[in-house]
Amino acid sequence: MAVATPGTAHRFAQVDVFTEHVLLGNALAVVFDADGLSEQRMQAIARWTNLSETCFLLAPTDARADYRVRIFTPDRELPFAGHPTLGSCHAWLEAGGRPRGAEVIQQCGVGLVRVRRDGKRLAFAAPPLKRSGEADAATRAHVARGLRVDESELVAVQWVDNGPGWVAALLRDAQAVLAIEPDYAAMRPLEIGVVGAHAQVSECAFEVRAFIPGLGSPEDPVTGSLNAGLAQWLIGAGLAPPRYVASQGTRLGRAGRVHVERLGDDVWVGGHAVTCVRGEARF
Template structure:
């Protein structure tokens, strides 16, 4: 069986920046096992499979896999799969797009020429227990003096969100992955006023001992966490990926409907993929 295959980069307008995504189009006949095996083979942070929608209000259905298994929702796969769906099915002019995924229905629209998804609601928040906090900060090479705030954040993927007091400290962190196995940790720090960016972000996927280049779901929960506190404006730009040579940019905006997370998407590879 042959399927259309696209590989795009998300959160950058340059082909070798941002976060790459593999997209298999029209994959309705593939089994869960085939999807899982292919995602392991691509060895990208995420691989997605575009399917026909099962909900009457959805334009398409997407299944999202890491090399470790399926995710109910993720940010850069949402923007990348929407971009491919638009290109393949000629839907570039559709004003609002509804994606179905395991987390439910996600609305997507164009904001200032970029695709943006509405951040799904946070399903879990909470404080970190003190013993666990000490362990994690030690493994990150941080102290309490470096930390502004710390909270569990969950919008499908679950994150331990840590706001640091300085961008310089954030960029210097070198995690001890052996001590952090089982955690997904997101760090952020606010830039001084007047900078082109307002926030810098890093994401550590500790179960696979890797830093994610640019992470839409994490940027979404940071916005949901920090905008209501007045720590960030309703419209801002976040950077992510400096420490892994990817200069991703995430464009966050708010309106009466919620928080939108946007970014550029660029096509890199087009072809077919064959499954047994």
Template sequence: MTPRPAPERRVRSFAQVDVFAETPYLGNPVAVVLNGDGLSDEDMARLATWTNLSETTFVVRPESDEVDYGLRIFTPGGEIPFAGHPTLGSAHAWLEAGGVPKSPGKITQECRVGLVEVRRSGTSLSFRAPDPQRVGPLDSALLDRIARGLRIGRERIIAHQWVDNGPGWAAVQLASADDVLALKPDERHMNDLMLGVVGAYPEGSRLRFEVRAFGAPAGVREDPVTGSLNASIAQWLIGEGAAPHSYKVGQGACLGRQGVLTVEAHGEEVWIGGSSVTCVRGTVHL
């Protein structure tokens, strides 16, 4: 029996970008295929599994001529409609590769959650937080499970909310950033949760909050630095009057990272930003 020939592969531009970090290798990496047109869903999923990063993205031709590019976002577990650090890392790679926005200083990305606006200020990029798809308090059974998963008493959860803007986030607040950093979750109760935990630093600190993201994205036990989660937590806390309109967040310390995100609220809009740096640039055969 004659073996079937291997499918023809193209050489495609590729970058790996560290997001929410000024120093390389201390943020959250994303793999970016800069010309993803013609790839099947299976092709994209296969590469995302192979890179084994929290997300791998594919820049594709958008459906609308009014936007700059389309973006497909895959985790090792499958495609998701939106994620923050892949949005900024992909915009960074697209600009470095010679992309020119249709509107000066503003990039419009088309993804499964809709249109996402990215703006550039100096060397920093920020995205406008998309509208949440689910809000409201968490139910009692879920809170009990979260407390077991975090190995804490339920009374230590001082606030909670659905903060889902696509990936499926729920969030709980603890009394302090130190409480967040001290968590040692029990994975038996966490394996299918998309959970963010936030706690405040003392007044006058360089950072306002510390955040950790568990079970997210799919297939990752803890995400180093998470734009989508911080976007929806900011919408929640600022909306409740529990956070100022401008602050910085730390994330990733428990994983040896030094992620820093900036939050800026202007009216009803919340913007999440930070620095990005390209660590790998080349080609991939797909």
């Protein structure tokens, strides 16, 4: 393997997303001014940070966008992801970025994504689903094996894919979601989201978990893209109110809070973000 020498200095930030309190959300690395980095270099940096996602901010190629982002996991690029969208926007604004209009327009692999400021929170407009509808019998059985549950425990299984490939399972309640001990080998190659309602709604209406067997940390702490797909399904089917908060990351010692709201034809997915690290990195 060739040894790479330190390269150009880049502004760098590490952000905790879907939380107001550091260490309780989902961490994200953000590399600024990344236009000179090759795709191979970006992937190497994402492997090095070893976070669920690392984002690279570039000049937009679409005149309607305020900035462009490329999103990498440690092993591949994603066309879209939710916590990188909010975390990148937070870092861009905090570094002095100024949107051209009332909303921030992010360019990424799925096209243009709108981000609005909702008080201290940011929220993105959920992109259209690339794949939706009820999963077939074979997929349903695959999901049950991966989650180590009997098929009878799956209230519904639905495709909610907006880029990363999510298939989602609705369980009877939040406690059933928290009790899952997944079989990641049996789950492959599916990426499975699980949701269940809390019996007594106080702050949070739903509990969510996200299983990604291809990653080194195969349970994602808090997942914007999954929550976006879940919201489009659950609200559209009348299984969730038009405005609610979901909890995610409980089993991992996190306290992620995802704020969902349908306004007209748009489903907005939002949360707080806090910067934990700010400085310079030589890549």
